[in-house]
Amino acid sequence: MAGSTAEYIQHHLTNLTYGQHPDGTWGFAHSAQEASAMGFMSINVDSMGWSIATGLIFILVFRRAAVIATSGVPGGLQNAVEMIVEFIDETTQSIFEYKNDLIAPLALTIFVWVFLMNLMDLVPVDWIPELAKLVGISHMKVVASTDPNVTMAMALSVFVLILYYSIKCKGFMGFLKELSFHPFPSVFAIPVNFILEFVTLIAKPLSLGLRLFGNMYAGEMIFILIALMFGAGAIFFVFGGVLQWAWAVFHVLIITLQAFIFAVLTIVYLAQAHETDEH
Amino acid sequence: MNLGLTIFGQSITFFIFVWFCMKFIWPPLLAMMQQRQETIAAGLAAAEEAELKLADAASGAEAEMAQAKQEAATILDQARSRANQMIEEAKGEARVEGERIVEGARAEIDQEINRAKETLRAQVSTLVITGAERVLESSVDVSRHNDMLDKLAAEL
Numbered sequence: 001m002a003g004s005t006a007e008y009i010q011h012h013l014t015n016l017t018y019g020q021h022p023d024g025t026w027g028f029a030h031s032a033q034e035a036s037a038m039g040f041m042s043i044n045v046d047s048m049g050w051s052i053a054t055g056l057i058f059i060l061v062f063r064r065a066a067v068i069a070t071s072g073v074p075g076g077l078q079n080a081v082e083m084i085v086e087f088i089d090e091t092t093q094s095i096f097e098y099k100n101d102l103i104a105p106l107a108l109t110i111f112v113w114v115f116l117m118n119l120m121d122l123v124p125v126d127w128i129p130e131l132a133k134l135v136g137i138s139h140m141k142v143v144a145s146t147d148p149n150v151t152m153a154m155a156l157s158v159f160v161l162i163l164y165y166s167i168k169c170k171g172f173m174g175f176l177k178e179l180s181f182h183p184f185p186s187v188f189a190i191p192v193n194f195i196l197e198f199v200t201l202i203a204k205p206l207s208l209g210l211r212l213f214g215n216m217y218a219g220e221m222i223f224i225l226i227a228l229m230f231g232a233g234a235i236f237f238v239f240g241g242v243l244q245w246a247w248a249v250f251h252v253l254i255i256t257l258q259a260f261i262f263a264v265l266t267i268v269y270l271a272q273a274h275e276t277d278e279h
Numbered sequence: 280m281n282l283g284l285t286i287f288g289q290s291i292t293f294f295i296f297v298w299f300c301m302k303f304i305w306p307p308l309l310a311m312m313q314q315r316q317e318t319i320a321a322g323l324a325a326a327e328e329a330e331l332k333l334a335d336a337a338s339g340a341e342a343e344m345a346q347a348k349q350e351a352a353t354i355l356d357q358a359r360s361r362a363n364q365m366i367e368e369a370k371g372e373a374r375v376e377g378e379r380i381v382e383g384a385r386a387e388i389d390q391e392i393n394r395a396k397e398t399l400r401a402q403v404s405t406l407v408i409t410g411a412e413r414v415l416e417s418s419v420d421v422s423r424h425n426d427m428l429d430k431l432a433a434e435l
Contacts, residue, residue, distance in 0.1 A: 019283065035281070042283040051289060055296045062300070066307040071315035085308050104309075105301035113296060149282055153289030 005228060012125060012224045015044035015147060016139040030138055044147055051144035054116035058109070084112065088263070095267045098274040103267060106161070110154065111263035117145040118216055118255030122248055125223045145216040145258075148209070155209030158266050162204065165273040174276070204269050208262060215258050219251050404432040 010032060017035040018028050019042025028045075029035035035042060065081035074082060088111055092104040120142045132140035144150045166175045179197040180190045226247060229240030408428055 017283070038283070039281065040283050042281070042285075043288055044283065044285040047285055048288050048292070052292055055292060059296060059299055059304070062304045062308075066304050066311075069308055069311040071311050071318055074315075081308065082312060085305070086312065089309065101305075102297075102301055105305035106297050108305060109293075109297045109300040147285065149285035150289045152282070153286040154293050156286065157290045157293045 008228065009221075009224055011139065012129065012220075013141070014139045015141050016046040016137060017042045018045050019043060028138070044141075044149055046139065046141050047144045047147040047150050050120060050142055051113075051117055051150055054120065054144065055113050058112045058116055062108075062112070084108070091264060092267055095264065096271045096274075098271070100165075100270075100274070102161075103270055106270075107263040107267050110158075110266055111259050114145060114154075114212065114262050115256060115259035117143065117150070118259060120144070121146075121216060121219055121223065121251060121255060124244075125220070125227045143216060143220055145212055146220045148213045151213040151216075152205075152209040154262070155205040155212075158208060158269065159205035162201075162269050162273045165270055169274050170276055204265075208265055208269075212258050212262055215254060219247075219254055222247055223251075400432045404428045407431065 014032045014035065016028065017038060018026070019035070019038035020026050021029075021034070022037050029038060029042070061077070062081055065078050068075070069078055085108060088108045089104055092107055096103050123142060128142045129140040141147065166178075170178060179201070180194050182193050182197050183189075184193055223244065226240050226244045229236040229243070232240075408424070
């Protein structure tokens with residue numbers, strides 16, 4: 001039983017990976033070991049698939065709302081979309097006081113996309129992997145945001161934007177000056193300042209990506225552990241059902257909150273990147 | 280769980296989605312929402328204006344009603360006084376007419392009385408003569424005593 005339990009958990013935590021085997025050939029990995037043996041030259045097909053699918057859902061639904069949008073009496077879809085857009089717009093305006101047409105759409109995309117990726121966590125953990133098994137796919141992780149590749153990619157993309165706007169707004173020298181003179185405005189403190197500011201800067205994408213990954217990974221793990229109870233007798237089955245329901249309800253809060261935190265921190269970081277006056 | 284090419288894939292996807300959202304989703308939605316905001320503001324302003332106009336019209340109507348009432352009262356008063364006047368006039372006329380009729384009747388009665396007196400006078404003289412004839416048995420000369428008798432009759 002212990003072996004199969006470990007296998008079950010391991011199976012649920014393994015991505016469907018396509019990449020270059022150590023012998024030079026390309027193909028799908030059939031186990032976690034094979035996947036890790038591929039190293040960097042691998043792509044998690046399931047993460048990419050679900051992330052693109054959820055992103056497309058966001059794009060299509062919101063685009064549809066934008067197309068049918070009327071300034072008259074709005075319909076149900078338009079109401080829902082407008083609610084989210086207005087919420088993001090207000091949040092952005094309250095945090096970001098500079099003129100930049102990218103920030104609000106960026107925050108909207110992050111918020112809704114991350115929310116949708118997280119939402120896949122509420123699908124019972126075995127449904128989609130078992131269906132995939134039926135059509136011959138060995139591994140299937142449906143929650144893209146439990147893949148550090150996905151969350152770190154988004155965090156790094158935001159980081160690139162932070163660097164871009166920092167340099168664009170402050171100038172390259174201005175940016176360096178901010179890194180060198182910031183906590184202690186003295187020439188002698190430059191090394192200390194630089195180390196401190198550099199760590200702060202690097203911590204932004206790391207915390208952004210790892211926070212989302214950690215929360216979603218832990219949440220998924222608990223769903224998997226609860227799912228294990230279903231196979232352990234009638235009492236555990238009922239208990240597991242109640243637990244799963246309770247955790248799902250709680251998780252609704254977490255996935256929304258994490259999506260919101262990611263979006264808000266993105267706005268905050270970019271607002272800091274736009275800050276030019278010394279204080 | 281190892282990092283791989285997925286990072287690049289996801290980053291590219293991320294920028295494509297953000298770009299799409301920035302180009303085709305955010306501007307039309309926000310423009311539309313702003314437009315509706317303006318429409319609603321205009322509607323509210325119009326409603327307020329209409330309310331003001333309505334209040335204006337209501338107060339105007341009230342004033343006009345009051346004026347109309349006053350006019351009606353005036354007309355009624357005039358009519359009443361005119362009616363009273365007419366009644367008074369009619370009464371006066373009736374009184375004069377009645378007096379005239381009474382006067383006429385009185386004159387007629389006097390005339391009648393005089394006529395009766397005349398007749399009576401004439402008959403009295405005849406009667407007296409007849410009576411005297413009876414008393415004196417033929418010794419009365421009618422033509423001689425007629426003047427005296429007429430005088431007597433006129434005294435009656």
